[in-house]
Amino acid sequence: MPLKIVSDARAVGIAVVLSMLLLLAACSKAPPQVPGEMKVPVSVVTVQPQRVDIYDELPGRVDAIEDAEIRARVNGVVTRIDFDQGSRVKEGQLLFTIDPAPYIAARDQAAAQLKQAQANVLSAHSLAERYARLVKVNAVSRQDYDNAVAQNGQAVAAVAAAKAALETARINLGYTKVVSPIDGRTGKALVTVGALVSASAATQLATVQRIDRVYVDLTRSTVELLKLRRALANGQLTSSAGGAAKAVAILEDGSRYAHEGKLLFAGISVDPTTGQVNLRAEFPNPEGLLLPGMYVRVELEQGVNDAALMVPRQAVQRSADGLSTLMLVDDGKVAPRAVELGQAVHGQWIVTKGLKAGDVVIVAGFQKIRPGAPVAPEPWNPSK
Numbered sequence: 001m002p003l004k005i006v007s008d009a010r011a012v013g014i015a016v017v018l019s020m021l022l023l024l025a026a027c028s029k030a031p032p033q034v035p036g037e038m039k040v041p042v043s044v045v046t047v048q049p050q051r052v053d054i055y056d057e058l059p060g061r062v063d064a065i066e067d068a069e070i071r072a073r074v075n076g077v078v079t080r081i082d083f084d085q086g087s088r089v090k091e092g093q094l095l096f097t098i099d100p101a102p103y104i105a106a107r108d109q110a111a112a113q114l115k116q117a118q119a120n121v122l123s124a125h126s127l128a129e130r131y132a133r134l135v136k137v138n139a140v141s142r143q144d145y146d147n148a149v150a151q152n153g154q155a156v157a158a159v160a161a162a163k164a165a166l167e168t169a170r171i172n173l174g175y176t177k178v179v180s181p182i183d184g185r186t187g188k189a190l191v192t193v194g195a196l197v198s199a200s201a202a203t204q205l206a207t208v209q210r211i212d213r214v215y216v217d218l219t220r221s222t223v224e225l226l227k228l229r230r231a232l233a234n235g236q237l238t239s240s241a242g243g244a245a246k247a248v249a250i251l252e253d254g255s256r257y258a259h260e261g262k263l264l265f266a267g268i269s270v271d272p273t274t275g276q277v278n279l280r281a282e283f284p285n286p287e288g289l290l291l292p293g294m295y296v297r298v299e300l301e302q303g304v305n306d307a308a309l310m311v312p313r314q315a316v317q318r319s320a321d322g323l324s325t326l327m328l329v330d331d332g333k334v335a336p337r338a339v340e341l342g343q344a345v346h347g348q349w350i351v352t353k354g355l356k357a358g359d360v361v362i363v364a365g366f367q368k369i370r371p372g373a374p375v376a377p378e379p380w381n382p383s384k
Helices: 002-028 101-136 142-175 222-233
Strands: 040-046 050-071 076-081 094-098 177-179 184-186 204-221 246-250 261-271 276-284 295-308 310-312 324-330 333-345 348-353 360-364 375-379
Touching: 050 184, 050 246, 050 276, 050 333, 094 204, 101 142, 142 177, 204 222, 204 261, 204 295, 222 276, 246 276, 261 295, 276 295, 310 360, 360 375
Parallel strands: 040 375
Antiparallel strands: 040 360, 050 204, 050 295, 076 094, 094 177, 184 204, 204 276, 246 261, 246 295, 261 276, 310 348, 324 333, 324 360, 333 348
């Protein structure tokens, strides 16, 4: 009897253990929760066509609108510097004085020679008139009369030459006062008091530049020029209204120059050494921020795209092979889309191929998504 009780107890224990093992096995076979099935919040934009002014960014150098090299026009020693270096000067303002003494003497000598010539012409004229009367009565020979007339003509010519010499002497004396030919700002004086300057060597004394307005000389490749012309020809772009194309300068520190410029001209020939076409823009420069020789980049207006599809820069993903991809939301799931990009305008890319109006593009939240994953789209807030 005791043996039977022990056997029954052992059987019950075995049954309990087997039940527990079966229960654990059933629990282990339950499907695990898949984190990817949760909808991940992402920020999106809905693409709509919009009218956009298209700009092309070109490199350029600033140049003064007027650049006058002040050079010596007579020989002599500089006796005075009559301006503050680096200051603004007016047209006609005195800059340098060259020793005028030899030119005063030359002027006085020319004036004396003129008086002598004028005296000679009076004598020659009187003689010619006297011989004219005498030749009629054969009191003098015809040859003597002809000589008197010739001498009178020579005396008149000598007066004209003396007047020209006096004017030249006065001009040279005036050149000893070196004045500014334009309104502008001076640089440093390139000579000092006591320096010997030469007209034949055209010694440079200083530079005066007008920079209240400046030129920016640009270059553009022929490839870019052909693309622009094709875009205008096939209707992708339309010409901007209002005449000259607008220009916006980007300074060396990356900031945008406050004053808008305009394109003056585009070259009609190509530089054979660089394959570039030259252009020139003009900018107002009231604060003097743009200095001659400064490197800038210029956004030059090309035309208008009336139906541009644009996405923020951060929405574009680059693959290992260099292709551009956007992540779209299609039926609540992530759908990658290969696209072709055009120009960047104000922090956004223009998409030329692979996108259509109404597509929903993911802009932020890429870290937790993958193709086909369900997402919860939210409107993108650029300020965040």
